[in-house]
Amino acid sequence: MSDVTRALQDAFGTERLRCEAPLRELTTFKVGGPAQWLVETRGSDDVVRALRIAHDAGVPVVLLGGGSNVLVADSGVRALVIRPRGGAIVPVDTGHIRADAAMTINGLVRWTLTHGLAGIEEWAGTPGTVGGAVCGNAHFGGRLISELLSSVRLCTRQGVISEVEVSAMGFGYDRSRVQTTGEVLLSADFIVSPGDPVVLRATARRSLDYRKRTQPLHLPSAGCVFQNPVPEWDVVPQGIPWSAGALVDRAGLKGAALGGARVSPTHGNFIVNEGDATSSDIRGLIEQCRVAVREQFGVELREEIVYLGDFSDVTPDADGATL
Numbered sequence: 001m002s003d004v005t006r007a008l009q010d011a012f013g014t015e016r017l018r019c020e021a022p023l024r025e026l027t028t029f030k031v032g033g034p035a036q037w038l039v040e041t042r043g044s045d046d047v048v049r050a051l052r053i054a055h056d057a058g059v060p061v062v063l064l065g066g067g068s069n070v071l072v073a074d075s076g077v078r079a080l081v082i083r084p085r086g087g088a089i090v091p092v093d094t095g096h097i098r099a100d101a102a103m104t105i106n107g108l109v110r111w112t113l114t115h116g117l118a119g120i121e122e123w124a125g126t127p128g129t130v131g132g133a134v135c136g137n138a139h140f141g142g143r144l145i146s147e148l149l150s151s152v153r154l155c156t157r158q159g160v161i162s163e164v165e166v167s168a169m170g171f172g173y174d175r176s177r178v179q180t181t182g183e184v185l186l187s188a189d190f191i192v193s194p195g196d197p198v199v200l201r202a203t204a205r206r207s208l209d210y211r212k213r214t215q216p217l218h219l220p221s222a223g224c225v226f227q228n229p230v231p232e233w234d235v236v237p238q239g240i241p242w243s244a245g246a247l248v249d250r251a252g253l254k255g256a257a258l259g260g261a262r263v264s265p266t267h268g269n270f271i272v273n274e275g276d277a278t279s280s281d282i283r284g285l286i287e288q289c290r291v292a293v294r295e296q297f298g299v300e301l302r303e304e305i306v307y308l309g310d311f312s313d314v315t316p317d318a319d320g321a322t323l
Contacts, residue, residue, distance in 0.1 A: 003057065004037065004053070004054075004057045004059055004080075005017075005019060005037065007053050007056075007057065008037060008039060008050070008053060008080070011049050011050070011053060012039055012041075012046070012050075016039060016040050016041075016042075017037065017038070017039050018035075018037070018038045019036070019037055019038075020034045020035070020036065020076075021034055021035045021037075021038035021081075022034050023035050023038070023064070023072050023076065023077065023081070024072070026064060026067045026083065027064075027067035027068075027070055027071075027072055027222070028066070028067050028068040028127060028220055028221060028222055028223070029067075029070075029071060029072075029220050029221065029222050029273055029277075029279075029282065030220040030273055031071070031072065031074070031220075031273060031277055031278060031279045031282065032071070032072025032073060032074065032076065032077075032279050032308070032309070033072065033073060033074050033075050033076025033077070033279075033309065034076040034077075035062075035076060035077050035079070035080075035081035036076070036077065036078045036079060036080070036081075037059075037079075037080045037081065038080075038081045038083060039080065039081070039082055039083070040083045040084075040085050041082055041083070041084050041085065041102070042085060042086050043086070043087075043100070044100065044101075044153075044155075044186040044187065046084075047082060047084060047101075047155065047184060047186060048155050048159050048161065048186075049159075050080065050082050051082075051155060051156075051157055051158070051159050051184060052158070052159035053080075054080045054157070055157050055158050055159065059079065059080050060078075060079040060080070061079060061080050061081075061082060061157060061184075062077055062079045062080070062081045062082070062308055063081075063082050063084070063131065063135075063184060064081050064082070064083045064308070065083075065084060065101070065102070065128055065129035065131045065132040066104060066127055066128035066129045066132060067128070068127035068128040068132065068222055068223055069127075069128060069132060069136060069222050069223055069304060069305050069306060070222060070305060070306045070307075070308055071222060071279055071282055071283065071305055071306070071307050071308065072279060072308045072309055073279050073307070073308065073309025073310050073311050074278050074279045074280055075309060075310055075313070076309055077308050077309045078309070078310070082184075084100075084101055084102030084129070084131065085102055086100075086102055087099070087100030087101065087102030087103035087107075087129075087130070088100050088103070089103060089107075089108060089111045092189055095191060095192060095193065096150055096189050096190065096191060096192065097111075097112070097117065097189070097190050097192055098187050098188070098189050098190075099111075099130045099187060099188055099190060100130065100186070100187050101129060101130050101131030101134070101184075101185045101186055101187055101188070102129055102130070102131065103129060103130045104128070104129050104130075105123055105126040105127070105128060105129065105130060105133055105138075106124065106125065106126065106127075108120060108123075108130060108190070109121060109123055109124045109126075109204060112192060112200070113197060113200050113201055113204060114197075116194060116195055116196070116197045116200070117192040117193065117194065117195060117200075118192060118193050118194065118195030118200055119148055119190065119191055119192040119193060119195075120148060120190060120192070121195075121200045121201075121203045121204045121207070122140065122141055122143075122203055122204070122207050123140060123145070123207070124203075124204035124205070124207045124208050125207055125208045125211040125212075126138065126140060127223060130185075130187075130188055131184075131185045133145050134146070134149070134152060134176065134185050134188050135176055135178050135179065135185055136174055136175070136176070136179075136304070136306075137171050137172065137173070137174055137175055137176050139173070139174070140207075141207075144171065144173070146166060146169065146171035146176070148190050148191055149166045149169075149188055149189060149190060149191065150165070150166055150189045150190075150191055151163060151164060151165050151166055151188075151189045152164050152166070152169065152185055152186075152187065152188045152189065153185070153186040153187045153188075154178065154183040154184065154185060154186065155183065155184045155186055156181075156182070156183055156184075157182050157183075157184070161186065173227065173230060174227050174304055214266070214267060215266065215267055215270060216264040216265075216266040216267060216270050216272050219264070219272035219273060219274065220272065220273040221264070221270050221271060221272045221273065222271075222305050223270070223304070223305075224244070224245075224269045224270065224304050225244075225269055225270065225271050225286055225289070225303060225304060225305055226244035226248070226269055226289070226290075226301040226302060226303055226304060227244060227301070227302045227303070227304050228242060228243055228244050229242050229243075229244065229247070229299055229301075230242075234299055234300075235298065235299070236297070236299060237297050237298075240297065243269070244268070244269045244301055245267055245268035245269035245270075246268065247268075247293045247297060247299055247301065248263060248268035248269060248289050248292075248293060248301075249268040250296070250297070251289070251292040251293045251296050251297070252292065253268070253288065253289045253292050254268040256285065256288065256289075257274075257285070258281050258284050258285040258288065259276070259277055259278060259280075259281030259284075260273060260274050260275055260276035260277030260278065260281055261273060261274070261277040261278075261281040261282045261284075261285045262274055262285075263285065263289065271285055271286065279309075279311075280313075283307075283311055286303065289301065
């Protein structure tokens with residue numbers, strides 16, 4: 001038994017620590033290999049403890065929340081994977097609530113509906129956790145989740161905790177400072193106001209209905225694969241919407257398949273696992289979409305999803321997709 005395994009067992013017990021633990025069922029893509037170590041934490045104290053153990057041992061750490069918006073390599077992740085579970089929501093004052101990073105966005109929405117608090121109801125149906133949504137500054141309906149926040153609580157990889165105002169988080173489209181600093185989100189304070197539960201539930205239902213109509217929710221996927229083009233960086237040909245899905249569609253890749261992966265016929269910015277896809281299939285199809293859009297329209301698509309593990313053995317090929 002390695003020193004790292006022993007330290008993790010001492011801290012979390014064998015029931016919450018697994019070695020060479022399969023990750024595919026913990027992701028919304030339902031693909032990928034095992035984690036070298038997997039720890040399921042039950043609160044911020046557990047997360048901090050795991051980070052400190054990994055830091056002392058010189059072991060890399062990966063956070064895996066709800067498993068959406070990520071693609072795990074077929075070879076797995078040679079690191080300590082921390083999977084926060086549970087989580088709580090507590091009122092801070094009349095205009096703010098605090099949600100642990102492990103709380104799902106849907107759980108957060110349900111809590112606010114039950115307590116008659118407005119501000120988050122439109123995010124009903126969003127996959128993943130508060131931690132993942134805040135770290136990637138998730139967007140829906142033209143709004144960024146950072147617009148709903150006042151502050152967050154972060155922890156460094158060394159285990160140092162700090163309170164950070166939203167203005168210091170470096171938020172932008174699909175980005176926050178934690179993507180470069182390696183800090184880990186522990187909780188987030190959301191701005192809320194009193195609302196009529198009947199009206200709030202109606203808004204939440206409309207959001208859910210919209211997602212069902214426009215997204216392939218019946219098959220495993222990671223949500224949108226690519227960021228939409230932005231005027232500051234991109235030039236999109238006249239007559240084409242400023243939409244990654246529209247660009248993939250106009251490039252002729254909507255419905256294209258590679259192995260068990262397919263660009264959804266419902267939404268060109270979704271790649272779905274039709275049942276037997278590998279991570280390499282999905283990674284290859286992503287690159288085929290990128291190459292086709294670049295060659296036809298001169299637009300360089302940027303991924304929203306995060307790659308976990310080693311993809312160096314995957315050589316994306318612009319050819320090979322079937323329609």
